[in-house]
Amino acid sequence: MPDLTNRPVFGAEHHEFRALVREFLAREVLPNAEAWEQAGIMDKQVYKAAASAGVLGFSVPEEYGGLGIDDFRYNAIVAEELAIAGGVANGLALTLINDILAPYLLRLTTEEQKQRWLVPLASGDMTFAIAMSEPGAGSDLAGIRTSARRDGDDWVINGQKTFISNGILSDAVVVVCRTDPEAGHKGFSLIVVEDGAPGFERGRKLDKIGLKTQDTAELYFADCRVPAGNLLGTEGRGFMHLMENLPSERLSIAISGIAGARRTFEQTVQYAKDRQAFGQSIGSFQANRFTLAEMATELDIAQVYIDNCISRVLDGTFSAVDASKAKWWCTELHKKVVDQCLQLHGGYGYMLEYPVARDYQDVRISTILGGTTQIMKEIIGRDLGF
Missing domain, CATH: 1.10.540.10 (Acyl-CoA dehydrogenase/oxidase, N-terminal domain)
Incomplete structure (x- = not known):
């Protein structure tokens, strides 16, 4: 551990x-x-x-x-x-x-x-979920089509959401809706839809590559009525509300990535010591030893950056660009480490009874959720003036 x-x-x-x-x-x-x-x-x-x-x-x-x-x-x-x-x-x-x-x-x-x-x-x-992604809008939140209109004392919501974590078990969902189709980024609002709201249905629990016990669902809204008092924050500022919280969300994903990579790495080091081939431990072969050395170094460097990010959250200087750097680098490193560790396990790494095989399935989403690696690089690149 x-x-x-x-x-x-x-x-x-x-x-x-x-x-x-x-x-x-x-x-x-x-x-x-x-x-x-x-x-x-x-x-x-x-x-x-x-x-x-x-x-x-x-x-x-x-x-x-x-x-x-x-x-x-x-x-x-x-x-x-x-x-x-x-x-x-x-x-x-x-x-x-x-x-x-x-x-x-x-x-x-x-x-x-x-x-x-x-x-x-x-x-x-x-328990709660947040519903942003749609069949036609993932990274491009501006493409959200789920709409909400006022009708007396109610909001009436129509649309569909997908890839919603905790979508089955949640008792309430914060739904990102377009409340003013003509206002661009200023036309989005956050509305809470509670379990049992008329017109709200949960679709199937999606079958995924990994994270099998985390319920991820489709959600449907067909003239779904919720009280006007279910508006979260300010009408028309939903997009800004989302942007305010994304840096800490992305940093959390990066933190999980490095901790998970360390876990897989340390288990693999022990395996490389115990597993024998050609009369010696597989970790003693130079190619394998160098691979492990590279991973140990990269993980230590990433941990220093992560801890610096945490410190900057505490002193209020952490930015969306910092979060984007942490998120893409640490999740890509996590994916790389797990892949290399599975290779070092050989055939046993392909067997689900070994934790590295499960890690291989679970890690794949990390470079996608919370903003893809490509979107993170786009944010960083724009900050550089391009």
Whole structure:
């Protein structure tokens, strides 16, 4: 298991929290891995257990049932520990809720909405999803066609969303809608659609290459009616609300990438010591030894950058460009490390009983979700003046 404690960015209280997260995963998640794998979805009650353990909703103020911890290092620890646990833990939507949904509900809600959504989020009684992607709009959010129009005291929503993480288990979905078709980027709004809303249907649970226990779904809205009070934030500022939260989301993905890569790498180092070929360990062959040396170096360098990013979140200097650099580089490195580690396992790496094979399936989405590698490079390139 990677030792992630000897890093100046973390203090004693963070090490205690890391131990708490590991204990929660060992107690509530890992023993259920086989059952959840067979079911293709996890038990929703795990989110109540996560909230009770302080692993979910810790940023929510105490008056709304949380711990009132406004410190991104706690988010980073959860992301790292899920990645280190690997397997079924990768399917938990804890980072989705802690890093994406909770900030929206903290920053954009009215007092009435906080009582309705934030309090049950902190207790684990409600889980949430965010619906951006559509069949014809992924990275290009400006291509979103799902519409919402006012009709008296209601919003009426029509459209379709796809690739929605936590789309089956969620009790409420933050839906990105076009509320003014003539206003361009200023024509989008965020509207919360709760379970049971008339005209709201969940489609199939999508069959994916990896992350089998994380429910990813299609969502349909056919004259779906929700109260006008379900508008999240300001009408017409939905696109800006999304942009405000994307840097921390992308950094969280990068953090998970490096932690997951370290896990796979360390398991492979041990395998390379134990596995014998031609009378010696396979790690002692120069070609393999050099491959492992390169990965060890790249992971150490990436970890330094990640910790610097975390520090910049804390002092308020972290930017969308920084997040784009971290996201594309760390996820591409994660993919590269897993691929090389599988190669070092030889035929055994192709067998699903070995963790590296599962890692190979799960890692592929990392360079796509949260913004593809190509989009990240586009953001960086534009910042350079091109």
